[in-house]
Amino acid sequence: MSTTGSNHDPAHPREAEVIEALRTSRPITRAAIAEATGLSRTTVSAVIAPLLEEGTVVVAGHEDHPGRGRPTERIEIDLDAISALGIDLAHGAVRIAALNIVGDALTTGSREHPEDLGWEERLGIVRELLEELALPAAMPSLRGVGLGVPGPAAFLHRADAPWQRLVDDLQGRFGAEVRVDNTTRYAAFAEHLAAPRRDRITLHVRCYQGVGGAVVREARIDRGAAGLAGEIGHLQVEFPGAPCRCGRRGCLETVASTPSVLAACRALGLGLHTVEQLHQELASGRGRVDPVLTRAAEGLAHALVLAVTMVDPEEILLSGDLFDAGDALLDRVRGLVAREAGARFPAVRLGPGRLSSDAGALGAALPFTHPRPSTGRTVIA
Template sequence: MPPPTPSSSVVRRSHEERVLTTLRAEGALSRAALARRVGLSRTTLSEITAELLARGAIVVVDTDSATRRGSGRPAERLALDPAAGQFVGIDFGHRRVQVAVADASHAIIAAGMERYPDAAGWDRRVALALDLVDRVSGSHSVHLDALQGIGIGVPGPYAGPEADGPHLTWRRQPAPERVDEAFAERFGAPAVVDNNTRLAALAEATSQPGPAGDLLYVRLSDGVGGGLVVSGRLITGAHGFAGEIGHVTAVPDGGPCRCGKRGCLETVASVSAILAAARSRGAEVDSVADLAAAVARDDPAVDATLREIGTTLGRTLGAAAMVLNPDEVVIGGEVARAAPVLVQQAAATVRHELYPVSSTEPVTVRAGRLRDSDGALGALAAVFHQSPLLSDYPNLEQATPVSLRRRAQ
């Protein structure tokens, strides 16, 4: 038999996704019932379920003898086996690493966070993350002996500029081969690495039922980054920088940025920049919690600061939206929840920038649904979505392409 072609592999992953999604939504089904639900022939369905059974993604739970009519042989019923495998998502921020562990039904079964200094080296960050995976797994009695894949989000794409005469030479931070190799070696499972904010964009795009559309995402946190999802597909660009809106010049001749330029959006809309701007107006704010409290009591200095920054953010997002024409513009990060007025001001500015182009079908501008502490969910989404939506992503043959969901509380 000839080896499968790339197109046949994409079709097979699509069939697997439909089968797994249906089992997750409806519970145990016979092969005949499953074939009807997903619209596949019994022969094709039999091949797909045989492969999923061999990989341990699904199991035979019982037969339909209790409900079956007639004298025929009882049919086996198939279902997802939550204990059949685990997936790990890791999000490296500038000052903390977050870990989430999901089971084969994609329920989050363990999670945790560890802080480190912004100046911590990557050997230290990786060591803390490896230890954190062990600790959160152990504290929840999760054994990673069936680990199927690891998704890793890293800040970037730049470590910072290195002077080269009048030019700048950019280094990627951190070297992906160092990070994924460390986790693959420790846990014996394939790993995929990408920019953590792009992965957060993917998580936002797939956080609700139904097909994902076109989404432009920006996250305001320790730094400012972005991501672009088109028709549910994460766009990385020719060199992996697609969606890097944090390093678009927002204020010409503005303050210095860690990337080596001046006036980047990150110098205006990161958490530290927002707090500093509010303090310059006399507000007593040293944290996002302080900022939220000031917003709640209608502090005029904070309100003016947020509206000014929201306008700058909106102009930058509006320019990007004019070029990309997304369905949604999503502003994520802890500041977006702590200061709704910033999102409102940015939304009004985006609409102004796009008028009259989008006057009949205005773009939706909203705060992110996921919390900043859920950054590891984006890394999990990269592992889960090994499907035709991401057919050019690093192929993790063991990854199960179904939608992310949280364990019901």
């Protein structure tokens, strides 16, 4: 995770508790916040002062005390103040989400583009979308911008990474901290927070142009020592298997990514070149894609059984172009994982991702906020 400088002071260490008190019973006085949180009035005032100054909270009224000095202020969260921006640059689209301090999405925008669009054009789309969202000219409440990008973790922070210039632009434009991470991790983070009950460990696997995975533990993204945790797409699942773009053979990505599945369909004589064509073929029920789905399912199940053994998650979520077309692949994977690992890990649940394609953008912004506990339906209120 890379960080660039910020004009925004670091949040007070007790900020989350104060926001929690404001969220559950607003508007309230500083004294009431102190009572609800157990913090001293001095600490509450120290937390509130910068929040008031930046506009994250506002004075919403006064409480009169006849004969006992001046009225005290009632404070509430300004739910329209933008605290975080998330930008997702992966999977054939640019997606942007603006969140308030409790993680509600205030506005979102997206534009699809060809998967092979050059980086210069993609960054141009980001600038255009930011204009279209008509964000306030000045956003003193903005704590940071999360940028979700594709590709292996080792590539994220290289000086010659194509999004580095965007990082500099965003920092200059917003004067806020900019963090870069793999979009799969951000999507997994949003999915984790959207779980109906706050699961402790979520494993999320996404199959698009590539195959990525991420583990979120106790509302924290698990990055590992070298930032490589969760790189499930390059586990070998076929021996020797087809060549992979990573230089090795038989990786999960060679059987379960969208391009590999389309190529396998064409090798069977099916003229499938796009996700839409693949979805139509699956919907036709002719079963001509079955061998390709079975191979992808076996690869996914093999990798997931290894991952389950190491991570022991409560829940595995699968997202991607192939899972958007119905439950054919999901059901196969579920059956194979249950057969291989079911007896040892009976409690693990395996299902589709819950969030829309905005998950990556939401997850990129959420770490700068204090999200509400999930209702189980959606991460946005």
